[in-house]
Amino acid sequence: MALVVQKFGGTSVGSIERIQHVARLALDSQARGDDVVLVVSAMSGETNRLVELAMQIRPIPFSQEYDLLISSGEQIAVGLVTLAINTEAERRGWLKKGEIAAKGLLGYQVGIFTDSIFSKARIQGIDTTRLKSLISSRVIPVIAGFQGVDPESNITTLGRGGSDTSAVAIAAALKADDCEIYTDVDGVYTTDPRLCSDAKKLDRISYEEMMELASLGAKVLQIRSVELAAKYRLPLHVRSSFSSVEGTRVVSQDLLGEQMEQVVVSGVAADGAQVKMTLQNLTEGPGVAAKIFGALSRASIVVDVIIQDIPASGMLTISFTVGRVDHLKAREVLEDLKEQSLPSMRIAEEGDLAKVSVVGVGMQHHPGVASKMFQLLADAGISIKLITTSEIKISCLIASGQMKQAVECLHRGFELHRM
Amino acid sequence: MALVVQKFGGTSVGSIERIQHVARLALDSQARGDDVVLVVSAMSGETNRLVELAMQIRPIPFSQEYDLLISSGEQIAVGLVTLAINTEAERRGWLKKGEIAAKGLLGYQVGIFTDSIFSKARIQGIDTTRLKSLISSRVIPVIAGFQGVDPESNITTLGRGGSDTSAVAIAAALKADDCEIYTDVDGVYTTDPRLCSDAKKLDRISYEEMMELASLGAKVLQIRSVELAAKYRLPLHVRSSFSSVEGTRVVSQDLLGEQMEQVVVSGVAADGAQVKMTLQNLTEGPGVAAKIFGALSRASIVVDVIIQDIPASGMLTISFTVGRVDHLKAREVLEDLKEQSLPSMRIAEEGDLAKVSVVGVGMQHHPGVASKMFQLLADAGISIKLITTSEIKISCLIASGQMKQAVECLHRGFELHRM
Numbered sequence: 091m092a093l094v095v096q097k098f099g100g101t102s103v104g105s106i107e108r109i110q111h112v113a114r115l116a117l118d119s120q121a122r123g124d125d126v127v128l129v130v131s132a133m134s135g136e137t138n139r140l141v142e143l144a145m146q147i148r149p150i151p152f153s154q155e156y157d158l159l160i161s162s163g164e165q166i167a168v169g170l171v172t173l174a175i176n177t178e179a180e181r182r183g184w185l186k187k188g189e190i191a192a193k194g195l196l197g198y199q200v201g202i203f204t205d206s207i208f209s210k211a212r213i214q215g216i217d218t219t220r221l222k223s224l225i226s227s228r229v230i231p232v233i234a235g236f237q238g239v240d241p242e243s244n245i246t247t248l249g250r251g252g253s254d255t256s257a258v259a260i261a262a263a264l265k266a267d268d269c270e271i272y273t274d275v276d277g278v279y280t281t282d283p284r285l286c287s288d289a290k291k292l293d294r295i296s297y298e299e300m301m302e303l304a305s306l307g308a309k310v311l312q313i314r315s316v317e318l319a320a321k322y323r324l325p326l327h328v329r330s331s332f333s334s335v336e337g338t339r340v341v342s343q344d345l346l347g348e349q350m351e352q353v354v355v356s357g358v359a360a361d362g363a364q365v366k367m368t369l370q371n372l373t374e375g376p377g378v379a380a381k382i383f384g385a386l387s388r389a390s391i392v393v394d395v396i397i398q399d400i401p402a403s404g405m406l407t408i409s410f411t412v413g414r415v416d417h418l419k420a421r422e423v424l425e426d427l428k429e430q431s432l433p434s435m436r437i438a439e440e441g442d443l444a445k446v447s448v449v450g451v452g453m454q455h456h457p458g459v460a461s462k463m464f465q466l467l468a469d470a471g472i473s474i475k476l477i478t479t480s481e482i483k484i485s486c487l488i489a490s491g492q493m494k495q496a497v498e499c500l501h502r503g504f505e506l507h508r509m
Numbered sequence: 510m511a512l513v514v515q516k517f518g519g520t521s522v523g524s525i526e527r528i529q530h531v532a533r534l535a536l537d538s539q540a541r542g543d544d545v546v547l548v549v550s551a552m553s554g555e556t557n558r559l560v561e562l563a564m565q566i567r568p569i570p571f572s573q574e575y576d577l578l579i580s581s582g583e584q585i586a587v588g589l590v591t592l593a594i595n596t597e598a599e600r601r602g603w604l605k606k607g608e609i610a611a612k613g614l615l616g617y618q619v620g621i622f623t624d625s626i627f628s629k630a631r632i633q634g635i636d637t638t639r640l641k642s643l644i645s646s647r648v649i650p651v652i653a654g655f656q657g658v659d660p661e662s663n664i665t666t667l668g669r670g671g672s673d674t675s676a677v678a679i680a681a682a683l684k685a686d687d688c689e690i691y692t693d694v695d696g697v698y699t700t701d702p703r704l705c706s707d708a709k710k711l712d713r714i715s716y717e718e719m720m721e722l723a724s725l726g727a728k729v730l731q732i733r734s735v736e737l738a739a740k741y742r743l744p745l746h747v748r749s750s751f752s753s754v755e756g757t758r759v760v761s762q763d764l765l766g767e768q769m770e771q772v773v774v775s776g777v778a779a780d781g782a783q784v785k786m787t788l789q790n791l792t793e794g795p796g797v798a799a800k801i802f803g804a805l806s807r808a809s810i811v812v813d814v815i816i817q818d819i820p821a822s823g824m825l826t827i828s829f830t831v832g833r834v835d836h837l838k839a840r841e842v843l844e845d846l847k848e849q850s851l852p853s854m855r856i857a858e859e860g861d862l863a864k865v866s867v868v869g870v871g872m873q874h875h876p877g878v879a880s881k882m883f884q885l886l887a888d889a890g891i892s893i894k895l896i897t898t899s900e901i902k903i904s905c906l907i908a909s910g911q912m913k914q915a916v917e918c919l920h921r922g923f924e925l926h927r928m
Contacts, residue, residue: 106562106565106566109566110566140585140588143525143585143589144588144589144592146525147525147528147529147589147592147593147596148592148596151592153592153595154591154609154612154613155587155588155589155591155592155595155611155612155613156588156592158584158587158588158591158613158615159584159585159587159588159589159592160588161584162581162584162585162588165577165578165580165581165584166559166562166578166581168574168577168578169559169563169574169575169577169578169579169581170562170563170566170574170578172573172574172577173563173566173567173570173572173574173575173578174566176572176574177566177567190573192574193573193574194573194574194577196577196664198617198662199662199663243617243618244618245615
């Protein structure tokens, strides 16, 4: 008898029919003898609907009340999934009068404790008392993903895709045997199938590769969830709620075995929503970069690809990229900074950029991957605006209009269509 | 400086424009020197949308998870109203960096404690600590109406229109000077203006009359909110958020003064959603009625107009009406009862009924109101199926197709168009 945490994403609970299907899946797992805990996202489209309402009031809405607002999407899904499980269990004749098969729980009801960084909160701890008591009574806890509660009992949210992190954190806290991430694709692919028809599904992938893929825009899993799974060596199983085929298992590198060792590059990732910000005419001196990136960090803005250059003029130039979602907030922070302490600074922006990356654990033992990537892009007539590398990935910033073409030429060039 | 609780109904927060208007109203009140506490309903249409989702899963959804689901409607409104107030206060230049003008609070965050009767919970107590601390810092608390929290920290809801009760309970707990109920009509009318174009707005009405009107289907205020206001002698001011004209003040009978004393009938109420249930072939004996109405009451079903009759056969017949919303649940309770202990009982139902009533404090000192009412209906060719009376109201059950005609003839017959 295993303890399984099952996480269902937005499309998996996107309609009443899908919700009823989730109810059957959960009860079937329980009938096979497993203990089941569910974590659910908001119905697809719901979070966007709420965000658009907020945006009509304020273009940069992140705040306490914004989290209060958008966390209601998961609450709706929890209510409906719980209702569907109880109704289905009753239909199957599994319930005596007064018994329940499932109980819905919000972040504060479980005790999912976070810090107070609204819209990007981090989980500090999870109280498992109530969950364990429900599990031991064979009641399925249905938990709202994406949300927690801060020390002042305000509702917080964990950032886009945060339900994955909720699921992994709960699985880790409960020492679950497995954490199944149900989504609308049947696993992790060598690249985004919408961008490249040659994309192939991977049976297994290491936490490290998955982290690079996740951070580079493969939206299958939130990166923090993979970090957390790696930390607790919790096996993840990314699979589709629309079919019963095996998905992709995300496991430790040492469990990958022979199969992957010959592979140099295991995936190509792409993220189209990038804005490059360039800060010119900065007076050189110690602490300038720290001042800038400190201010951005305090505003919880994730900065990527930083480049610093001192032209002949002696005035400093710093460039970096931010996701489009953080763009307006970053500009506001920088303008405050300019006013307060960097009066000479000029802020320039370039939108419509994409980041394409190749990822692979094998890469660290194989030289020449970088030069091959640059050559493949050059052959396709794509110019590279910025480059960054890590041990297991190489990323290039390009014009977003060329993203699809870049993914296709890299996927083919690294022979991922043969996997 | 007064402490004012302002409650905004669904249409008053029905769009982003309306929400921004509410934000301005609240801040304007504060600018005039008042301390303001807001209680908000779900955006109009939102609760129905959620109920319809639940109904697709289960026709009689009332349960823990149902309350969890539908309480999210108020949560969305609270998030948006709070966001709008903070944005407007910032626009007006009233906030220093880091300050807030409003803080959104859900039932459990305030501490609105209820019993565990889901979908019809009653408030047991309200913790005012957090509210008082916000008020003393000149921060406007924006509270989710309609919801509370039970002793097991489950979310409960107070029944349709429950936000009125939330507002009055909060105003009573805070010993507020005034409780303003903002809605889409500009006050309480002698009858429903949609049913009778002669309807006149009342400047003042007593709690007692308002209670009868509320319980009879004038949907301006939830009856429990009026009961509660009467108990604490809290003045209510029913008014429109769409105009600045004075609305109707609901006050103690002794504060009404001369004006009302001459009026015998002050209003005509109508409620179209009634079902008559008739239980036939019951064996006579002590405790039959207690058994039936006890079971209905335990299921939190509100029963109206009870009639008991013993025909020549010696078998007992009991008839009563329930609101259409409780109809399916009532049938389920009765069928359970038949199976368990009343095997001979036959259950008959008649839908499509309406209740029309005349209400007036003056009525108790004026004989002849009942006979006049029956005559007016008879003259209009409307047959009466059941009659009930109290000290200040007389109700008749009629076919719902004749409801509008009945309201018009009673309104004119009692000369309410002259008020």
